[in-house]
Amino acid sequence: MDLAGLVDWADTVLANTGLDNPRHEARLIVGYGLGISFEQTLRDEACRITKADLSCVLPLICRRVSREPLAHITGIREFWSLDFGVGAECLTPRPDSECVVESALIVLRDGAAEPFVLDLGTGSGCLLLSVLHEFSEAHGIGVDRSYKTVQRAHLNSCLLKLNDRADFIVGDWGASLKHRFDLILCNPPYVRARDISDLMPEVSRYEPWLALDGGYDGLSSFRAIAPQLSRLLVPYGVACIEVGAGQAASVIKLFSEHGLKLHSRRADLAGVERCLMFERLPAM
């Protein structure tokens, strides 16, 4: 068998599994298994495949057939054009969440010279690290309930050479924090508990429950975070909060009950209202 034949076979198997882009994924997985780039899988199609090569690729295809996310198999997910190490311990960063980074950069452009940034529920660290990457004067803290997730975020900060400006700690949202921040980022779990099993298998079976479960109505984490934000923000500080489809009105009401004023809102690429920005009123 040559490389083209192996890609064809993997393509057929993944198509039968019902994946959306089987050929693209087949090429990525074959390339990853053989230790060659995606481009090389196109260039070297006539290359002979050995038994040893097959033993590197077949287990990976089997993992994808069982709907393990591609990012867990390759261990990498691109977010904000940066490579983040990912695994079963953290949510795989979503393109939708880039809209939180876009919102944060707009806020930072007009804000403090050396902003102090907090990322609540940091996961892979993708939100905080993307902001620090763009804004070289910023420094910050990422908090997560999960120790393994915090380890992953720290590792990502080292890989991206941002560890001198980013600390990661285990915590229950901002409960243990004594500082005030110029900017807060947060993408909390917001899926209704009863809906999790209906999500695509890559998510329902492989993403951490702690990263998805928003309680009976999807809003439990917002309820926990809302009373903490005013204490954690400097006057006129801004919190950029990711919300699920259809949750904006409830979250705006909830946060306004805790002294936070809606500053602006932003839709993701699909046009879904995804990021709400709240300002701390000075009297709080």
Ligand SMILES: C[S@@+](CC[C@H](N)C(=O)[O-])C[C@H]1O[C@@H](n2cnc3c(N)ncnc32)[C@H](O)[C@@H]1O
């Ligand atoms: C939706 S994920 C977001 C991860 C990452 N910020 C991102 O945007 O990809 C939510 C994160 O919140 C964390 N989390 C859940 N409950 C928490 C709590 N009580 N305190 C701190 N973090 C929590 C989860 O472990 C998970 O990493």
